[in-house]
Amino acid sequence: xxxxxxxxxxxxxxxxxxxxxxxxxxxxxxxxxxxxxxxxxxxxxxxxxxxxxxxxxxxxxxxxxxxxxxxxxxxxxxxxxxxxxxxxxxxxxxxxxxxxxxxxxxxxxxxxxxxxxxxxxxxxxxxxxxxxxxxxxxxxxxxxxxxxxxxxxxxxxxxxxxxxxxxxxxxxxxxxxxxxxxxxxxxxxxxxxxxxxxxxxxxxxxxxxxxxxxxxxxxxxxxxxxxxxxxxxxxxxxxxxxxxxxxxxxxxxxxxxxxxxxxxxxxxxxxxxxxxxxxxxxxxxxxxxxxxxxxxxxxxx
Amino acid sequence: xxxxxxxxxxxxxxxxxxxxxxxxxxxxxxxxxxxxxxxxxxxxxxxxxxxxxxxxxxxxxxxxxxxxxxxxxxxxxxxxxxxxxxxxxxxxxxxxxxxxxxxxxxxxxxxxxxxxxxxxxxxxxxxxxxxxxxxxxxxxxxxxxxxxxxxxxxxxxxxxxxxxxxxxxxxxxxxxxxxxxxxxxxxxxxxxxxxxxxxxxxxxxxxxxxxxxxxxxxxxxxxxxxxxxxxxxxxxxxxxxxxxxxxxxxxxxxxxxxxxxxxxxxxxxxxxxxxxxxxxxxxxxxxxxxxxxxxxxxxxxxxxxxxxxxxxxxxxxxxxxxxxxxxxxxxxxxxxxxxxxxxxxx
Numbered sequence: 126x127x128x129x130x131x132x133x134x135x136x137x138x139x140x141x142x143x144x145x146x147x148x149x150x151x152x153x154x155x156x157x158x159x160x161x162x163x164x165x166x167x168x169x170x171x172x173x174x175x176x177x178x179x180x181x182x183x184x185x186x187x188x189x190x191x192x193x194x195x196x197x198x199x200x201x202x203x204x205x206x207x208x209x210x211x212x213x214x215x216x217x218x219x220x221x222x223x224x225x226x227x228x229x230x231x232x233x234x235x236x237x238x239x240x241x242x243x244x245x246x247x248x249x250x251x252x253x254x255x256x257x258x259x260x261x262x263x264x265x266x267x268x269x270x271x272x273x274x275x276x277x278x279x280x281x282x283x284x285x286x287x288x289x290x291x292x293x294x295x296x297x298x299x300x301x302x303x304x305x306x307x308x309x310x311x312x313x314x315x316x317x318x319x320x321x322x323x324x325x326x327x328x329x330x331x332x333x334x335x336x337x338x339x340x341x342x343x344x345x346x347x348x349x350x351x352x353x354x355x356x357x358x359x360x361x362x363x364x365x366x367x368x369x370x371x372x373x374x375x376x377x378x379x380x381x382x383x384x385x386x387x388x389x390x391x392x393x394x395x396x397x398x399x400x401x402x403x404x405x406x407x408x409x410x411x412x413x414x415x416x417x418x419x420x421x422x423x424x425x426x
Numbered sequence: 427x428x429x430x431x432x433x434x435x436x437x438x439x440x441x442x443x444x445x446x447x448x449x450x451x452x453x454x455x456x457x458x459x460x461x462x463x464x465x466x467x468x469x470x471x472x473x474x475x476x477x478x479x480x481x482x483x484x485x486x487x488x489x490x491x492x493x494x495x496x497x498x499x500x501x502x503x504x505x506x507x508x509x510x511x512x513x514x515x516x517x518x519x520x521x522x523x524x525x526x527x528x529x530x531x532x533x534x535x536x537x538x539x540x541x542x543x544x545x546x547x548x549x550x551x552x553x554x555x556x557x558x559x560x561x562x563x564x565x566x567x568x569x570x571x572x573x574x575x576x577x578x579x580x581x582x583x584x585x586x587x588x589x590x591x592x593x594x595x596x597x598x599x600x601x602x603x604x605x606x607x608x609x610x611x612x613x614x615x616x617x618x619x620x621x622x623x624x625x626x627x628x629x630x631x632x633x634x635x636x637x638x639x640x641x642x643x644x645x646x647x648x649x650x651x652x653x654x655x656x657x658x659x660x661x662x663x664x665x666x667x668x669x670x671x672x673x674x675x676x677x678x679x680x681x682x683x684x685x686x687x688x689x690x691x692x693x694x695x696x697x698x699x700x701x702x703x704x705x706x707x708x709x710x711x712x713x714x715x716x717x718x719x720x721x722x723x724x725x726x727x728x729x730x731x732x733x734x735x736x737x738x739x740x741x742x743x744x745x746x747x748x749x750x751x752x753x754x755x756x757x758x759x760x761x762x763x764x765x766x767x768x769x770x771x772x
Binding site for chain 2: 132162165169183211212215216220221222223225227228229230233235236237238240241349353356357360375387394397398400401404405408409412413419
């Protein structure tokens, strides 16, 4: 018990941390693509939905869980590449509004295909066992929470290494600072963008696995609400740099999980309002992001 | 002279609306429902255009004003003896007060406008992505409150028993009012000032234009039109809170962008084209007759066709069907094409 009277218990705290971790992964996925393409990928939620359906089909076909997870990664990565080739690439020179609305259109298309073909999927089998609690220091903590926290931490460390220690990471950072100059200095646009889209796809697949274990019912709106919340988190944190964006995603996930866990149900139904009211307040006070240094370039959307 | 030369800007979109209404009169009452829906969409998209088109700032929040308008008009026109049956938690004031059809539409517009003004007061200081996400937050909050606040409406249930006064005339006149208001706004001083801030914020500010004030004005006007359209919508069919949320936001925004964000003609053409195609394929799930051919498609085709079409139009013609231009007679000089705002060269 940290604060007993708010019924904040260790399991609630762990679940909140896990949600923060998952949202942080999604925030990186959205932030990386925004960095190199200046494109807010709204269809990110539909990548996660596709991953969720892949897992559901995997368990329906009786695949072992490692194979289902592999299948989920495959589906999400192929879909990410297709999106990049068919939609993002031709629109690369367009204004951010057109690109954003184009990702809406992609999201709408994927959602309506899912609605038509697969009304409901269910993740079962070995993956559902992750729902069971482990006993940690006398507190029943769900396995998926522990796995999510560990996976998020590992991914963040790996990404940081990739960004700071490899040529691709260097190119990506250069491209997100100033794409034109980076190209003049020999950064290959297509390679960097494909790289960012692929890494973003990997994070979407990981998020899909973790989210679909938490909520085993997969519908055509799976991942949609999460993506909206993460998008808000990314902008609140600071869209232009990976670390503020990630922190923003983590903060909003953690806050959502924590408030959802400790508020009584007659108040937690207004949780969305609390969170988004906070988003508005932060944006008014720090329009460039909560975790960025003051002063940035003015932009028009 | 100048005014007369600009008249096609108003007359062509208006004529498109009238033509849609006349077509709607000619078809069976079953098919007429699609034309009514299309006219409402025109009203909503023109409402969006007043702010987004003229200011160049994307707002995801306008559908919350549509929802507020629908709630206002709905709550005030449900017959008194049925109010508590549909809305058990309704506050006493709303139970005892009712208005007629026109009154409810006027109040819907007023509530939409006042709400948009109040929301815009802080929010219009933002621009870019921050503005986009903040308006999205408004949509989320409105949806959340309308879903759970039983004292101001039906909560999670749909509005039933609202008098269905939106026939083809009311829908057409409503859409025409929206088109006319949008036209007048973009021709008067305020509209031109806002369009100047869209083209070059720095130059507009240097010329003494308050970007904040002009955006706020357009946001409130857009909110009023959205509220009005919401009033028309709730008088057409029983709406629930889910009908006035993300799907409607995306579809109407896509209509605006596919038509061409920068022009009134684009807003009307986008709404007519996308909703027309969607309606056609929806109707085709029950067999339609096209020039002697009977066409029948499986359910859900409409959504997929619409998704493919929206994506294709945006990829192939990102400035929209009209390219953001108003209608102008061919012999006149074309307006200077929008400068390409290329960010990343390919």
